[in-house]
Amino acid sequence: MITSSGATLSVKASGTGPVVFLLHGFPLDHRMWLPLIETLRGQYHCIALDLRGFGGSTLDGDYSLADLAEDIECIRARLAQNQQINLVGLSMGGYVALEYWHRYGQHLNSLTLANTKPSADDPAGSAARLEMAQSAISQGAWSAVSPMLSRLLPAKTLETNIGDCVREMMRAASSDAVAAAQRAMARRREFTELIPSVRTPTLVITGELDPIAPPDATRQWSAAIPNCIYREISTSGHLTPLEKPNEFRTILTGFLNGLSA
Ligand code: MLT
Numbered sequence: 704m705i706t707s708s709g710a711t712l713s714v715k716a717s718g719t720g721p722v723v724f725l726l727h728g729f730p731l732d733h734r735m736w737l738p739l740i741e742t743l744r745g746q747y748h749c750i751a752l753d754l755r756g757f758g759g760s761t762l763d764g765d766y767s768l769a770d771l772a773e774d775i776e777c778i779r780a781r782l783a784q785n786q787q788i789n790l791v792g793l794s795m796g797g798y799v800a801l802e803y804w805h806r807y808g809q810h811l812n813s814l815t816l817a818n819t820k821p822s823a824d825d826p827a828g829s830a831a832r833l834e835m836a837q838s839a840i841s842q843g844a845w846s847a848v849s850p851m852l853s854r855l856l857p858a859k860t861l862e863t864n865i866g867d868c869v870r871e872m873m874r875a876a877s878s879d880a881v882a883a884a885q886r887a888m889a890r891r892r893e894f895t896e897l898i899p900s901v902r903t904p905t906l907v908i909t910g911e912l913d914p915i916a917p918p919d920a921t922r923q924w925s926a927a928i929p930n931c932i933y934r935e936i937s938t939s940g941h942l943t944p945l946e947k948p949n950e951f952r953t954i955l956t957g958f959l960n961g962l963s964a
Contacts, residue, residue, distance in 0.1 A: 712753065713758055715737075716782060720747045722789060725792075726796025728942065731873070735872065736749070743952060743955075752774065757880050776810070789814075800815075811903045813906070813962055814904070814906070818943055820916055821895050821924055823894075833885065844878045855869060869945070909936070910943045911936065912939060913941045932958055
């Protein structure tokens, strides 16, 4: 547990080696990374953060995604001191990873953007987020987030233990955490014009069946990043590291090994 400007942050740290810093999607927590961590911990020091309000991390009122980038820096300074990190963010975690790159790019050895996008919301998109925030407060978190389930996982996967695991994380999310995250995402920075200046080696991954970060659009924006590899994981939906941890591990470690070659 580490304190950063009012919030107490919970991290799962496991393994030794170069740092792989993992940022989860919404409305989940660090547990979405556990199957991947099992496959990486023999070779890497994995640090999986619970973003403010999720998992074991506390919430101290509204925040911006820039505040979450400060949380990452606070943890890097404590747990990875003089090391550069390999930052991996999925979806909302990807928005935060871009914010970290923008503020602290010098501390990045590499950047992995999974099932995410650099664009901000259009007015309808941010209005829908503010509506979900309102509904989480008035109707409860589960009723606000449960309609997302069918977009997070393919129908077949929803029936498996992966579906149970995702439901468990979603049920654990509080109304305040859901509302604060939606308000922060609604106000997030537009990165589309900035990504051509990413100099950090970057890996972009999405799932063949991801409706939130579909392959065509993802391939297209990733081409704007100069030093970027794009990979697609077949038959996976939005939560690639949870659905296909071995494929994700193979792609990620192939990328990371290529950096030090
Ligand atoms: C996520 O998986 O983090 C969310 O789908 C992100 C979003 O709502 O844009």
